[in-house]
Amino acid sequence: MSDNEKKAVQEPDTYSIGSNSTSTALESGHAVNHENIKKKVGAVSKDFAGVTIREDSAEKRPDIPPLGEPLVRNAYKTSFGAFFSRKTKTEPDAIATQPSAFDDPDVADVYYPKPTYQDYHRFDPLARWTWREETKIVKKLDRTILVLVCVLFFSLALDRSNISQANSAGFLTDLGLTTDDFNVGSNLFNAAFIITEIPSQMIGKRIGPDRWVPIQVCAWSIASGAQFWISGKKSFFALRFLTGLLEGGFIPDIMLYLSYFYTRTELPVRVGVFYCANAFSGILGSLIAIGLLKINSFGHYGWQYLFLIEGCITLIIGIAAFFIMVQGPTQTKSKLFPKGWFSEREETIMVNRLLRDDPSKSDMHNRQSVTPKELWKVLGDYDLWPIYALAMVFSIPQIPIKRYLTLTLRALEFTTTEINLLTIPASFLAGIMSIAISLVSEFFNEGLIIGILCQFWLLIMVIIEYTSVEKISPWGQYVLQLFVVGAPVPQPVLIGLCSRNSYSVRTRTISASLFNIVVQLSNIAGAYIYREDDKPLYKRGNRQLIGISLGVVALYVVSKTYYILRNRWKTQKWEKLSEEEKVAYLDRAEKENLGSKRLDFLFES
Incomplete structure (x- = not known):
């Protein structure tokens, strides 16, 4: 694992976002400053459902945590070929965060969740996590x-x-x-x-x-x-x-x-x-x-x-x-379960991995x-x-x-x-x-x-x-x-x-x-x-x-x-x-x- 990947895993919530940090925003329960995030987001080169996301090198964007290796799934086949495709093998401590449209500031506005989305306070396009x-x-x-x-x-x-x-x-x-x-x-x-x-x-x-x-x-x-x-x-x-x-x-x-x-x-x-x-x-x-x-x-x-x-x-x-x-995912607290089912870290991972996989899940409460x-x-x-x-x-x-x-x-x-x-x-x-x-x-x-x-x-x-x-x-x-x-x-x-x-x-x-x-x-x-x-x-x-x-x-x-x-x-x-x-x-x-x-x-x- 590269030094950048290790840093992203060890300090998943400490990247500066304007005047506030993600960790502070999560602890307080308020939404992160997404407008500032949009200005800082970059991405690796990847086709996301037909959208070509541009490539920004780590040297040009050192403030952006690295993304995980894209899984090869042949999910959008246009022929009868690739029938015997398989998932890419992954290392447990490698970054699991998959590239998505949220990583390109040119198209991110289209896919960002609305404030009325029930899990909005846990959405963070800079969040990173491992396969483990x-x-x-x-x-x-x-x-x-x-x-x-x-x-x-x-x-x-x-x-x-x-x-x-x-x-x-x-x-x-x-x-x-x-x-x-x-x-x-x-x-x-x-x-x-x-x-x-x-x-x-x-x-x-x-x-x-x-x-x-x-x-x-x-x-x-x-x-x-x-x-x-x-x-x-x-x-x-x-x-x-x-x-x-x-x-x-x-x-x-x-x-x-x-x-x-x-x-x-x-x-x-x-x-x-x-x-x-x-x-x-x-x-x-x-x-x-x-x-x-x-x-x-x-x-x-x-x-x-x-x-x-x-x-x-x-x-x-x-x-x-x-x-x-x-x-x-973020509404699990009740009289029977006063602490809820998941920690804040787990909620953050759940929300962001779902939206990276399918941004449309945030279009309705x-x-x-x-x-x-x-x-x-x-x-x-x-x-x-x-x-x-x-x-x-x-x-x-x-x-x-x-x-x-x-x-x-x-x-x-x-x-x-x-x-x-x-x-x-x-x-x-x-x-x-x-x-x-x-x-x-x-x-x-x-x-x-x-x-x-x-x-x-x-x-x-x-x-x-x-x-x-x-x-x-x-x-x-x-x-x-x-x-x-x-x-x-x-x-x-x-x-x-x-x-x-x-x-x-x-x-x-x-x-x-x-x-x-x-x-x-x-x-x-x-x-x-x-x-x-x-x-x-x-x-x-x-x-x-x-x-x-x-x-x-x-x-x-x-x-x-x-x-x-x-x-x-x-x-x-x-x-x-x-x-x-x-x-x-x-x-x-x-x-x-x-x-x-x-x-x-x-x-x-």
Whole structure:
């Protein structure tokens, strides 16, 4: 490490800024003098999202602390090449601070956060830190924020999946319902889920996910527990609709919440871990169900106690969330945690590494609402439509087999206990695949190509199901369905791409909801693939799934090609501008809020 790097690490907050020092500003809790910072900032030569930042030597700018070595990630590819790109290896004590647009005084004004940004008092473009410090903070975030949201998602998945466990105990038979009635109830749930997606997200953006999410968890836990009193078709339909209504918007709220703490490259893997909580709830839920479904006492069925007790578990989690969830990186102090979760130094690193990675994260306060005009603008953002289209169809080949797993196993004459035990390996495999796909996507820095590989997995499984369903034994059928339910699903990867390509907090807020809406639409479509008149082999349904799988592969190719051509067009337009024209363009783009339409913003795929 050079002497300048050592100095930057040992004295990270002691660089003079006008008449005040950064350390003094941080200790007093006031914002640093950014106008004076802008006059002193220099940078190494680097392309930042198409903006060429000029190079100033250390001899000319000795008052500016050095930056870290830029990571080579091929994040803005304009071709199918560089598929096997990897991250640059780093030394623990080397400076981790990445070059960004904040380092060039010619363009820094465009990207500087507004004073209304909630973490403004910790923003400091001269702050420097090491990879050791950054790694320590990311691990701390994983132990706190990530674990917290996983527990919350566990509560959602527990209440959402117990209907399948109830089916293993004859839920439909006890109520005199058919599989078509079950499909209607499932679609009422999904429809209600869709209705509240955007309203819930807008409420969460206005009052903050740290307030809104606990309210949601408590509300749906009561509705889910009330399924104890289901007595027939009408009450089944009503309570499924109410539960879906209260659960809508939770996942987009959490996706936005995670973006307050993690960078663009970190988010997809954390989303993969987040979805692993869904699989874990399937494992634990099955074990709980084995015990509860055997009760059948006091005039009630075991599935009734399942709904009631699991609803109480999630209610406890929801109440605890009121006291544990925090507003953001610099708002962690509470009566329960009077000293907060992070030190001032850690807050400074968190805020500046997030903004260096994505300056657009400072364009809104995290308790600032989205206006109807902004909502309409996001709905018309056609550059995100390819991702929405994929979200609509990628999981359809899996949905019918997954939804009917417990009913199929019951038809194969497995006992209730055996059925719930047999669902555990599928949940475990799904959890492993969720994390594995996220890691592979991040390792190769590829999203849509990884999605194609996932789709081929499902295609092969469905073809085997279609051609061999009459020949294989019950255990063979189970193994086949195990590999369908536990198939690698690219949903965390697509969510990550949706977030990265949204550019701004405003767009990200709504796009997360739109993504989840189209996923729920796919659940509705998937529910009508396997029909009563196609039982028990579902030959017609499996033919449809094969055709859909092939169509999804084609859609992935079209989407990948679209983003490649779109980036080439933007790059060509940008390179034709002179340096003066680029600076003027950036100023206009900021004033007109062009978002992802900016020429200096390239899409990831």
